[in-house]
Amino acid sequence: MASPPVCPSEEDESLKGCELYVQLHGIQQVLKDCIVHLCISKPERPMKFLREHFEKLEKEENRQILARQKSNSQSDSHDEEVSPTPPNPVVKARRRRGGVSAEVYTEEDAVSYVRKVIPKDYKTMTALAKAISKNVLFAHLDDNERSDIFDAMFPVTHIAGETVIQQGNEGDNFYVIDQGEVDVYVNGEWVTNISEGGSFGELALIYGTPRAATVRAKTDLKLWGIDRDSYRRILMGSTLRKRKMYEEFLSKVSILESLEKWERLTVADALEPVQFEDGEKIVVQGEPGDDFYIITEVHFCSRCRALPPRTRDGSEHGAERAAQSGIWEVSEADSMQGRPRSYILNTCWGCLALRTDRFPGCSEEASLMCLHSDCRCQGKSPRFPARGVSGGEQ
Incomplete structure (x- = not known):
């Protein structure tokens, strides 16, 4: 089932609203100043440093609000007989770093x-x-x-x-x-x-x-x-090449076929490469399904093994599967539904994969649509083998 069309005007209005909010509150400058202070101090505990930094900003903001309220109160008491005029907006005083800019690269x-x-x-x-x-x-x-x-x-x-x-x-x-x-x-x-x-x-x-x-x-x-x-x-060129390659990978992943192109590109931006050595387990049956993998390269023997899940008595259920090198999506439904792994994936000679722990930018409706369209409903195990995987037994 195709995903419902997104109204461009609504999307544009939402984006403009976000931009106005960020500009109104000076969020971009606050974050830039925060990064500058963080890089100068290089604290051992960056999260603690950031928390204290924003607490200081909040205290300063509260102090200025109280001072402004006090000033307005005194002004009202002295000018009761004067027709009130709208006060000039008080611009929050902030110590700014001069000339912070970032060039736009195309x-x-x-x-x-x-x-x-x-x-x-x-x-x-x-x-x-x-x-x-x-x-x-x-x-x-x-x-x-x-x-x-x-x-x-x-x-x-x-x-x-x-x-x-x-x-x-x-x-x-x-x-x-x-x-x-x-x-x-x-x-x-x-x-x-x-x-x-x-x-x-x-x-x-x-x-x-x-x-x-x-x-x-x-x-x-x-x-x-x-x-x-x-x-x-260098980074932009590499990012553009990866984005194009990853988007091509994602277009061949069955669970993401119903996503719009911009949604697949958003997921592509969240992918990160990971490497596994000979014999290393990629996913383990029963562990939380937090990550979604796409196997892009398998070295030497060009095969990864997916060991079948075990039944309650410990016996294996189903046949062992082998994955040829190429595009192979791993545990996508487990990752999106946050449920335990349905099988074990082991490497034969090592492989290179792409990983993400989230599907950013994709609405909940789109995510549910992916699951529904691929028959990965609650109570059903994900289809295996996935696209691009040979189904022969070993």
Whole structure:
């Protein structure tokens, strides 16, 4: 059954309403400031830091509301005989960071990007990988994206005493320290030092924001840097390629056939690649069905095994199935209904899969329609094997 058409005008009006709400309350600026403070402080417990940060904002907002009410009350008491006029709206005073911006990159920008390759030895590549392994801006990258980032990084040298970045200047590059040590100053006061393997300047990769601190070479320095333009074009090009590929995968998943294209693209944006080694269990019968998998690549023997579920007395029910490499959706109904796994999936020689733990952007009606149209109703086990799986016994 086809999904009901979405009225473009209603969708546009809803989107405009959200945009107006965000603009009215200055949400975008609040979140940008929050990210800036988070990256500067780099707390061990980021959730605690964020909670305290927003509590401070709430207290400041409450203080300003009380001050405004008190001011209005005093004004009313002194001007009772004067015809009331609408008061000028009080703009909430907020300490703003100057010139925060983020360039808009188009698909043409990503396509026109010429890949940069600056030769590096194995030791340097290993050091770079270690340096950015825990950095939030690089943690989500796959091997190909990281390789492109490393290839584009260029060498920078400074002698002791030189200023690498100056607080207040426009941010342009992100740096990883290969050799040497730097001191960090905020408003002229020493804050910390960063040594070999450390990194700084990551905010420049997100926004064209002024530098939040001054970094000065404590010793002679050898750095590796990458500019914002290269970073964002590499990621955008990779994102567009993945989005197109993932959308093609999802269009072949039976449970998602009835979704609109924009809904499949939203799901595609939520997919993340995961890799499984030889013999590693992907899903286990009886465990909560939290994740939805699409097997995209199986190495060497090109087969994954789905072990049949066991009956209450422990005997196996049904035949063992084998999955050829290619598009294969795994436990989609279990994931969407949040129920325990109906079977066990084991790998033969390792495989590469895409995973998501949610179906964002898809309305509840669309999700239920998927389940209904594929006969995955409550009380029924999911159809197996799924599309693209050979049905022969082993």
